[in-house]
Amino acid sequence: MCYSRKRSPWLFHMNSxxxxxxxxxxxxxxxxRYDAEQxxxxxxxxxxxxxxxxxxxxxxxxxxxxxxxxxSQVCGPKAVVAIGSCPATTNVFIDSRTLDGPLEKHLPxxxxxxxxxxRPDAIVRGVAKAAEILAEREAKRxxxxxxxxxxxxxxxxxxCSGGECANNSAxxxxxx
Amino acid sequence: MNSIxxxxxxxxxxxxxxxxxxxxxxxxxxxxxxxxxxxRKAVAMMQGRIGPPFMQPFFDFIKLLGKTTPPxxxxxxxxxxxxxxxxxxxxxxxxxLLPVLPSSGGFEGDLILxxxxxxxxxxxxxxxxxxxxxxxxxxxSAREAVLSVSYNIVFLLAIISIAxxxxxxxxxxxxxxxxxxxxxxxxxxxxxxxxxKLHINPFSLPNAEQEIYAGPMTEYAGPELAMxxxxxxxxxxxxxxxxxxxxxxxxxxxxxxxxxxxxxxxGVVLLLSVAAAATARLQIDTSVRFFxxxxxxFAGLAVASALFMxxxx
Numbered sequence: 001m002c003y004s005r006k007r008s009p010w011l012f013h014m015n016s017x018x019x020x021x022x023x024x025x026x027x028x029x030x031x032x033r034y035d036a037e038q039x040x041x042x043x044x045x046x047x048x049x050x051x052x053x054x055x056x057x058x059x060x061x062x063x064x065x066x067x068x069x070x071x072s073q074v075c076g077p078k079a080v081v082a083i084g085s086c087p088a089t090t091n092v093f094i095d096s097r098t099l100d101g102p103l104e105k106h107l108p109x110x111x112x113x114x115x116x117x118x119r120p121d122a123i124v125r126g127v128a129k130a131a132e133i134l135a136e137r138e139a140k141r142x143x144x145x146x147x148x149x150x151x152x153x154x155x156x157x158x159x160c161s162g163g164e165c166a167n168n169s170a171x172x173x174x175x176x
Numbered sequence: 177m178n179s180i181x182x183x184x185x186x187x188x189x190x191x192x193x194x195x196x197x198x199x200x201x202x203x204x205x206x207x208x209x210x211x212x213x214x215x216r217k218a219v220a221m222m223q224g225r226i227g228p229p230f231m232q233p234f235f236d237f238i239k240l241l242g243k244t245t246p247p248x249x250x251x252x253x254x255x256x257x258x259x260x261x262x263x264x265x266x267x268x269x270x271x272x273l274l275p276v277l278p279s280s281g282g283f284e285g286d287l288i289l290x291x292x293x294x295x296x297x298x299x300x301x302x303x304x305x306x307x308x309x310x311x312x313x314x315x316x317s318a319r320e321a322v323l324s325v326s327y328n329i330v331f332l333l334a335i336i337s338i339a340x341x342x343x344x345x346x347x348x349x350x351x352x353x354x355x356x357x358x359x360x361x362x363x364x365x366x367x368x369x370x371x372x373k374l375h376i377n378p379f380s381l382p383n384a385e386q387e388i389y390a391g392p393m394t395e396y397a398g399p400e401l402a403m404x405x406x407x408x409x410x411x412x413x414x415x416x417x418x419x420x421x422x423x424x425x426x427x428x429x430x431x432x433x434x435x436x437x438x439x440x441x442x443g444v445v446l447l448l449s450v451a452a453a454a455t456a457r458l459q460i461d462t463s464v465r466f467f468x469x470x471x472x473x474f475a476g477l478a479v480a481s482a483l484f485m486x487x488x489x
Contacts (some may be wrong), residue, residue, distance in 0.1 A: 007229070031222040037216075040232055045389040048246070048313075048397040051239070056247035075397040076244045 005051070005077070006135035008040040009127055012050035014070050016103070018057030020078040021117035022084040026054060029120035029127075036124050039131070047073040052130050055109075058086035058093045059101035071107050077137045079130040083123060088112045195272035198434065199417065204271040207438070208409025208461040209233040211445050215376070217448035233409065239398050240402035244429025246395075250260070252307050259304040260396070260403035266296035267410035272357070274417045276437045280319040290418070292334060297411055298324050298373070301382065304404075305392030319460055320375075320382035326451045326467035327372040327379075333475035334365035338422065351421045361478045363422055368471055370415050370448055372463070374408075378455040379463055387457075416444040 013026055029044060031037045044050045047070050059067065071080070080103075085091040087103035104108055110133050113126035181457035193199055212233040218226025248256055271292035273286055298320060305317025339345050341358050353359075372379035383391040390396075393404055427433040458466070 001242045002239060004235040005242070008232070008235040034223040035220070035227070038226050040228060045387075046394045048395055049390060049393075049401060051243075073246075083477060090399060096448040101328050113333045118482075124357065129480075 002135040003101045006131050009052050009131035009134065010042045010044045011048050011052050011054050012044055012047045012074065013054045013056070013072070016057035016067055016087065016101075017060035017099075017173070018053055018086060022056035022086070025073060025117045025120050026056070026123055026150060031120075033065035034120045036127065039124070039128055041124075041127055043109050048075060048077055050074050051078055051134055052127060053078065053080045053107075054083055054127070055087050055103055055107070056083045058090040058096075058099050059103050059106065060098055061086065061100045064100040064106055065108055067103070077134055079137070080107050081111045081113060082109045082129045083113050083126070084118055085114050085116045088114055089128060091116060106156045195269065199274050199276045199437070201268055204268055204410055204413050207404065207413045207441075208406060209237070210222075210329070211320070211412040211441070212405070212409045214442065214445050215412070215449045218383035218446055219453040221328070222450060222453035231480045233405070237402050237405060241450070244341060245398040245400060248260035255307045256304065256396070259300040260400050261305065263297040263300035264403050264407040264410060266293045266300070266406050267414055269285070269293045270414035271410055271417060273347065274414070274421055274437075275351050276421065279434055281328060287335065287339060287347050287350065290414075291349065294411070294414055295324075295328070296419070297407055300407075301392050304356055304396070305382075308354065308392065308395035309394060310395045313392045313396045315388045316382045316384070316394070318391065319384075319388075322464060323372055323379060323381055324436050326464045327369045328402060330365055330467055330471045330475045331369040333472075333479050334362040334369070337365075337475070337478035337482040338362040340479065341380045347421065351424065358478060358482055359422070361474070363419060365471060365475050365478065366419055366422075367444070367447070369467075370419070370444075371451060372467070373415055374411060374448065376448060377452040378458045379458050380452075381460050381463060411447065413441065413470065416441040416448075418485065419444050 013023070015023055026043075026148075028034060032039070045054070046170055053071055056066065057063065069080075082088055082103050087101065087109070088094065088098055090096070090101040093099055100106075111126045111130045114121050115122055118126075156166075196202060210233075211229065213230060216232065218229040270290055273290045273293065302317045302320050302324070304322070305313035338350060338359055340351050341356065342350055344350060371377065375381075375383050383393060388394075392400065396404060417437065420437050424433070424436050424440055427436060
């Protein structure tokens with residue numbers, strides 16, 4: 001059962017007021033170059049099917065209620081992955097009166113993937129880490145600690161756009 | 177030794193062996209997972225990806241069994257638990273009816289029972305969407321109902337044309353008879369209907385992912401969703417198996433017949449997967465028009481010529 005949970009993380013993607021940068025990178029993580037389906041990852045249409053809630057954006061006031069509703073719709077055991085700097089710190093929108101962030105104020109976040117936006121390989125790594133956490137978790141609601149994926153380790157937040165970036169090694173590992 | 181042979185030839189034992197061992201549950205469940213993996217892998221390879229590992233559908237199934245389900249009460253809750261089980265049993269029964277092995281029994285009219293069992297999962301999906309009271313489930317169910325009315329006319333006419341030309345509704349007799357041009361026309365019509373029956377592109381309308389969330393399955397979770405997945409896999413085995421039995425040449429050696437059946441079913445899975453990867457989802461009115469205007473004419477012609485041939489002969 002634990003191994004199956006680790007090998008079959010199904011995601012539900014929730015945008016809480018993101019600029020769409022991170023959302024595009026999540027789609028890129030499922031594209032042929034990064035191919036997260038090798039790890040059993042599937043982007044699900046319904047939160048009822050999902051194991052991992054993937055949240056982007058700094059959590060606007062309008063989105064705060066919706067996030068809690070969607071989190072309650074995900075069946076346990078479940079995990080939350082915060083994609084990008086916005087859900088972690090509200091990023092450049094800090095002190096905005098339209099925000100009710102960061103995400104940890106509302107949900108127990110298991111993995112932070114920092115970056116603005118994070119690279120797809122960082123997202124894949126973050127989801128894989130969340131799947132490992134999920135494998136060890138029985139239907140417990142609140143996790144004891146959050147895990148931070150170091151930016152240097154996975155190349156998160158790297159501004160390179162081409163394939164020459166030295167931080168592509170994580171994606172190559174996944175492909176192999 | 178003679179007593180064992182006599183025991184095995186008893187109809188009830190043969191029927192149970194077919195339902196539980198081959199081509200029934202013991203074969204059909206791993207085959208369902210294998211076909212689900214083949215479909216995902218073929219689509220991934222068509223898209224230039226590596227795709228999921230071999231055991232992925234098995235991992236998905238086990239993981240879903242271990243998940244919690246939202247609390248449901250009342251008749252609607254009981255119905256929501258019952259529909260996936262009925263769908264799975266019907267699909268497993270349909271696989272068990274397929275005359276894979278030579279002289280495997282069967283009875284006059286088992287083709288009609290097979291068609292009914294193949295249709296039951298579709299009816300369960302419609303009912304499940306409405307039972308879930310989700311707006312997306314209801315839209316998905318309505319789409320499934322409209323699609324079912326459209327493709328089933330062509331599907332049933334194709335089967336009737338094959339059966340009428342051969343004067344029988346017995347599957348084993350149909351499988352043994354030599355193929356005629358009419359036979360191939362009917363098989364082509366069945367192949368056109370299979371993407372709609374299996375909800376894959378270009379007819380993936382009922383469960384249109386990212387469009388109406390997950391259609392009738394939107395509210396399902398955990399073990400119930402696992403049963404729906406298994407039922408879908410068994411539908412793959414039954415539908416492709418039906419084509420395989422109609423296409424397969426008559427082979428008297430049982431192990432060769434079994435291998436031919438699996439190979440032909442796998443070929444049909446690959447064909448459908450490639451078609452699914454190469455096409456986009458059609459709109460509901462385009463799909464209905466396709467079946468009612470384009471394919472219905474050919475299916476009608478097939479039935480007319482089958483009946484004509486019957487009266488001539």
